[in-house]
Amino acid sequence: MSAHSAGRGSRAEGLDPVRLVLLASAAEGLSNTEALELALQQATAGLRGLGGLMHRCDTGGGPLRLVTVSGLAPRTAERWAAIPVDEDVPPARAMRRAGYVWLDADSLEIGAAGIASVPLPGPDGPVGALSVFTGAPGEPEPARRSLLHSVAEWAAGHLDGVPALSPTGAQNRRDGVARTLDAMSDVFVAVDGDWRITFLNKAAERVLGVGRTAIGSVLWDVSASHVAGLEAQCRRASAERTPVDFDLRWPADQRFYQTRLVPLGSGGLTISFADVTELRLRGAGRTAEEQAAAGRTARMGQLTVALTEAVSSKDVVRAVAEHVLPPFGADGLVVEILEGGRVRVLDSVGYTEDFLRLIDGVPLAANTAVTDPLRTRTPSFIESTAEFIKRYPNLEGLTTRSTKHAWAFLPLIASGHAIGCCVVSFARPRSFSEGERTLLTAVSGLVAQALERARLYDAEHTRAQRLQRDLLPRTLPDLPAVVAAARYLPSGRGESVGGDWYDVIRLSSDRVAMVIGDVMGHGISEAATMGRLRTAVRTLADLELEPDELLGHLSEIVGDLGEDYYATCSYAVYDPVTRVCSLALAGHLPPVIVQADGTVHSPELTVNPPLGAAEPPFEVHELQLPEESLLVFCTDGLVESADRAVDQGLAELQHFLKQAMARTSYFSVNSRADASRRLDALCDDIVLALLPHRERTNDDAALLIAHTRSTPVGDVASYSLSVDPRAAGQARQYVRAQLATWGLEELEMTTELLVSELVGNVVRHAKGPVRLRLLRSQSLICEVYDGSLTTPRIRRAGHTDEGGRGLCLVAALSRRWGTRFLGEGKCIWTEQDLPAGTLSVRT
Template sequence: MAAGGAAGGAGDRYPAGEPDGSGDRDRPGGRDDTARPARRPAAPRETVLRTLSDMSEGFLTVDEAWRISFANREAVRLLGAEPVRPGRSLWQVAAIAAPGLEGQCRRATAEGRPIGFDLTRPLDGRLYFLRLVPVPEGGLGISFVDVTDHRPREDGQPLGVPARERAARMAELTTALAEAVTSKDVVRAVAEHVLPPVAADGLVVETLEGGRIRVVDSVGYAREFLRRIDGIPLTEHTAVADVLRNRTPLFVGSAAEFEKLYPRLKHLSDNSPSRAWAFLPLIVSGRATGSCVISFSEPRTFSEDDRTLLTALSSLVAQALERARLFDVEHTRAQGLQRGLLPRTLPSLPAVTAAARYLPAGRGDEVGGDWYDVIPLSADRVAMVIGDVMGHGITEAATMGRLRTAVRTLADLDMDPDELLTHLSEIVGDLGYDYYATCLYAVFDPVTRICSYALAGHLPPLLVHPDGTVHTPDVDINPPLGAADPPFDVHELRLPEEALLVFCTDGLVESPDRDADQGLTLLRQTLGTAVTRSGYFDPPGTTGPGAGTARLEELCDLVVSTLLPDHAATNDDAALLIAHTRCTPTDDVASCSLPEDPRAAGQAREYVRSQLDVWGLDDLVMSTELLVSELIGNVVRHAGGPIRLRLMRSRSLICEVYDGSLTTPRIRRVGQTDEGGRGLHLVAALSRRWGTRYLADGKCIWTEQDLPHAERELPHEDSHDGPDGV
């Protein structure tokens, strides 16, 4: 049966002409002024077919044997191209093969009159209105339209998502996207506010970067599948690439339809849990920036409302994702700056092995200013520092970097903790009234086993003994840097032969559900239990930490996971520094007092020869004799006060000369005819490094020489991981 015949029998919707093809749309009765039938040329077949093809309703015709003879574009879209191929039986169209359809079709043909009725589509439960129009030559014209959103259920509610509910969903999505900060926030908002109302269960959001399509985040897809689609070039013939190039949405109602459109990608649909897809381009300022793919686990027909809604939503998503991507870029740069300002590794020193963790805020939009450092000083002493610049942002991170650099510079001058914090407070004060920072600076001396520290608005250190006892010093805390007036109080802790010193910022112990005191109590319990149960420390008398760096790293992980189990929900960054301290064995230190006259140099050389012989360092005798002769000669000539010589055997040979003067030794330019002034040049040439530190009653000039054959093996000479422990 021809399509034109179907049109001729379409009743009131498609007016028929006379049997011979004539008809009159101008005059009643179809007669002209002479009362003869008015003849008009029949409409061309192509015009009729074009009209039927462009109908907004689905339309198809069947012959007397119920074989499909014509289907317009909407019918193909709703029912699928293969099921409505000419020659196929109407009863084989699964999309409308609902109970009662055959009976209604036979009834319309038998009665010779149009019949209209509702039909529930088996695939997705949507409701369609079908109109069956018998054709005189035999067969039927069938039109159908989706009325799901316009027919009430038995309970009086619309079958589909009502327009008002969709509008509410749109408003909710708009609000959620406005609050979204990161790209993952955008994906989360889409998953929450878009997928449920359209009964979707899968989502992939992608961006276009450098000519390749990159996955941002997803819902309902396995990692392996995402890996396979990540990075596909825009030039490939894929659904996402096509919608990005054409900037037009693509709705695919079944896997068969997808495979017909993209036969080379059959392996992707086979490995995907989805059976229908909406491929939506994300357009910003006229350019395609990415795509949003919404998928369904069952085949689906997309109604006009579905298409309109999803297309409108994709516009909102595009704008939000573009904002989020800009934030992600800036946030990544800021975090990179912050991590670049923290130590990449921490040194493992004879007296201290340390491990640290830095955790940025989980919810914060900006980076923070928490920081820490471990700094080797002279005579195997170690400086440990931790601080927190108040506030969040690039400026605070940069300020943190400036303070860390300042601390290292001041620490190299061997300043006492109170003096160092005084200078640091002046630096913060110069930044302006809006800048404040907390800081804890500590110096551990492994010979005296004294840890001296000063606080500026910061939590004091915790001391963990080998038996698991955790001691919290009860000290007054000075105001923060930038708000405090010097002097800063100096406190001392006498440490056992081995111990743990634990430093942290308030972000580790404070959280929305607990205050700092509760957090410190939990921290003490965690440390004490961990040390007791793990047997962290070696039996007395052993050298170095028995568990080594690995156990220290494990302890950091335990503390962080216990105090911040839900780090993603935190609003502040946090820093943790744990230092395993060890005292210097007494047989590795030797000292003597010397007279304040020229005899001192000779006695010093004799003492050096004797002690280095005991230590088996005969190769260093000559150079060490020259060093002590020059240093003590300078003291006798230019300084004064009690003179003392101290030798230390460590990873290097340390030679120290103490006197009661505060004069500073300086290397000066020496002329060819000058008789003196070359002593410190000789000291610099013979030493790996040398320097001066000032004491309450004088100063100490020190030198370090490398051991010739690594006579003393000390554990853990390799540095280890810093901020993240990775």
Template sequence: MAGPGEPDETQRDLLRALAGWAGGRLGGRPALYGTEPAAGAERSVRVGELTAALAEAVTSRDVVEAVAEYVLPPFGADGLVFQILEGGRLNVVGAAGYPQEFLSLLDGMPLAAHAPVRDVLQTRTPRFIEAKAEISRRYPTMRRVNEASPKEAVAFLPMIASGRAMGLCVVSFSRPRSFSNEERTLLTALSGLVGQSLERARLYDLEHARARELQRGLLPRTLPRLPAARAAARYLPAGRGEEVGGDWYDLIPLSADRVAMVIGDVMGHGIAEAATMGRLRTAVRTLADLEMPLDELFSRLNDLVSDLGEDFYATCLYAVLDPVARTCTYCLAGHPPPVVVHPDGTVHIPDVAPDPPLGAAKPPFETHQLCLPDESLLVLYTDGLVESATRDADQGLEQLRQMLSRPAVGTACFAAADEDVDVRCLEELCDTVVSGLLPDHEQTTDDAGLLIVHTRCTIAGDVVSLDLPNDPRAAGQAREYVREQLDAWGLGDLVLTTELLVSELVGNVVRHAKDPVRLRLLRSRSLICEVYDGSLTTPRIRHASYTDEGGRGLQLVAALSRRWGARYLHDGKCIWTEQDLPPT
């Protein structure tokens, strides 16, 4: 084993090959490549450049590009294939100078069916084929592959790493040619160096792929199609050589057709940041289900990030769309505000200052509100989408504004009545934005997240409300109002069940809560009944005993409705239920 600072065996082979070439040159023997003396000098320079490039190579693609740039030209080669032996099959992991049809023929070929490669890997000895006819003569079973190959001369070079033959490096030429002893020695030595670099790069590729798979698994696989919102999203990990990041997004259905939209970015890159992103997304969904005020939700998230340690920070935008009030309420923690695209194509970017990032902020958090026309677009994004090495955030935001204000956005996305067409338009808009802002994604150094939501407000005729007195008459008035309204909506099949629900909810308010009392009915994909009061007490299901005369009201509510819950307002609370609509 080589000591510190000493070359290993592969490097010694390369040095011996170079020394042999240099000795031949000094002894007056013919040059290794061509007839010009400069060719040998070029090859020596390229070998040094290759060694430096392989030392810096991170991914398998980096290794392929380095070999294609520094090995093929000095030898006059124009084809390169890397094949790795996995599970008895030869998988193509990189190539240059070959048509895709031929590479598809090679990829996944059983080792037993590829005689030249089998011989090379079994003996760990390179094979140098000077013309196609030689392959046909020595390996008649390779006739199909040989005829499909656009190359004539081929060097099959085994790649040895960690004491095993991991695969093959194939260097090829479009014309027949012979290989001198010096060329054979140098190519063989280079293949050992390349094999070590490729093994290291494939380990990185594997770890990186697993990390990105973990990250993608923490993001929503699909976004729900909700009565008030249809959405499309994109997540783009950073370009080559970067670790996974912590960008995330989500679309969360709330009560009364309200929708929570969230996008965030855990600062930094790595597995720890991706795991933190998963924890934050889970926490946001849990807190959103509790339907607490936005500033309180952000305070809880801030505590969670602070508990992770001083090195963890996250930016976040959390917004709640209310289709009945036609408003969007949101909080910002170190994150840019949403971009609003109106139906006429005008773009509005709120001029608000965000609070500090989660983990560095001190509550309370400021809450902002937007009035939204029907059929608006809300565009949420992370800074990796608008910032790059060639522009700052303001320039990127202005470019985003120009892209969203194009007439095509208004005609394609706002006119779609069918859900599938609407979502397809949003998907196309996401692709347009990403390709416009990140045309060369491979060169980006930060993750990018994008969430575009098409909002739909509730039709005025689908929501009604009634103020009720805080006395025993309220339950009877509520039942009568329910009968009249459900008959008007053609939902007579739900009258009896809904009467029981509102009677129980209103009765609880009269007994345990305080003014003001209000009943609201909302017709959507389900029938939503809401009872408002001025109390902040929390309703909970009691486990009544056989002798108790009360305490079963919420059990009845839970049994009769598809789901139920409570949300808290600045001046009280709302108890709500949802029932499935009868089939039409």
């Protein structure tokens, strides 16, 4: 069993004014009991249901009692005659929650797909419930739920004096319904699950050419029922358990009948024929204006649905442009909003940017065609340019800059205050009929409610996107071994931002960490979690942890957030000296590797479960890269969609990269700046190729491309040292010789002091083997390796202490220093700035 309930939201979002007008018109002269029956029929038809119930709540907290029923077998209706308010069924739950409830078919025993229930609103809370047994699979759409609310509100005003149905009363009511059906002019036939006729009225006897003795006969044995398509449609309605409407022409009298088939909960079917011959003949002779009016009315129903589904302000404007401009023959639309005492242009159709700048930001106090309706809250219709100039002579200049010659200025009023104005304009002068003015005024109310809701979404979405942008790196670092470019792409639609992120982190000895990840889910909470994980990765990376250790700690952090938090992550460390990329994956896609010869491939790597679900150890993969390569990392939002599987998307990415390599060289570049520009362009091309319609996507995406380069052999010098007091002297001798070779004699004294302290500490406190390595890059890097896992620490030495100042001296003489641990020991490293005027070998 699954159940869903939600608040009703804004009533105006889904009103079906046409259906309500028809309901009110049809109810004229009827008693309240008959009006409720009519309302229940409208609700059942609107949801394409199989039947319905309406309950009222007894005063003094008694049970819900049935007041009218439609389309249900007597035995079924009797089970719903009295319901305790605290019972766990949809009508009672709708009463208690004062909101919509839907229950699917798993808990039902009447052959329906589900039950949709809404409360009957009263001045002091719900006074009853309206329920419809749905026939189509799945929950009703928002527009049909909104219609259910509207009918319930109308029905609540007709409850006075309507008694609850007793079993006898229900039978009398059913007998009355039978007499009513018998007397009506429409054909009505009911059959059971075996297609045997259980009821037919007098009109059916006449059309089918049978008498009451046909009751009990199989419908298809009646010769008059052999109308082309009728049996097929009946069997379809019975099989799909959903109402079916269609037109047919009766062969005996050549008259047109509108046919409706409604499956019954007991397994049968009702068949009704309404003679629409005269209506068809009148419709064939309708004038073009009548047809246009009918088309506009139909479009308004479509507009209601579109506005209900609109999420952002742009969606609202798009819906108005699509569903309002064509039926009225308009070609221009401007939606303006009131902000800070000025009228600002929100969006438009059919206007130039130059013209929009002229009307943007007009003070509300000004005398203009837009501000007047806002102040008076009354629509204004101007039918020609001459009329416009007569009303607003000070705006004559605007008419020469615009191609429009008639306008409807519709104030947008929501929650009792003016929020803006909707301007519908026409290329030619025209008059507005009373019906058109009424319809456009009604449209403005729907648009205002949708726009107010959409602006709240826009504000929240903007704040969420700003938060996410602030949590992502503003720029990627300029590193000797890696040039990188990245893109973050928020989803084109959806309720909020996501949790995709990327980063490039500078490590010691020109090593680089590259990370990309995706927090599962969407929303501000996920974006904040992304920021926490990115901060955690940077902190753990500063500790020089191996990829598997880092992901292990990160998984613990995600697990501590709660059981509903999961994230995927790829963490890679590239060493330009060895050209080895160490990589660990937690539920994430492996990178795509592009080589200078045009080879493009994605290695088959073991992928551990996502963070929050995985248990250490994580598997580490070591990829031996060529001297130059491109590493392409991405999240699944770039390669996966509703109509494209991940594997297909990755194949498309690799194919595009092969084509891009054939067109442009990303390796033979003149400078790092040139390499950066080419990678930026490649990011844009990939996004355009894989996500050509960003506005239709439901997931955010991240893309990170890293151009890796190896350290030249001539920029690395390594020496083995003895594990005795002679080691420091050997190290100083090596340093002097190597710096002279590199032309860095200016750093000789400082570097000798640094290596003397580091090597001396190893000899006194650690163990061998001992090795010294010098790297020439954008800085001078000195590394001392030993076989101990002891962590060196700076300590405060007293005035009389003879030692303890070595690491203080190291920190003072170097720009950066630190320790990283290896499988067989550790490395203490320092970095020094190159002398002014010295050109880095890797710029």
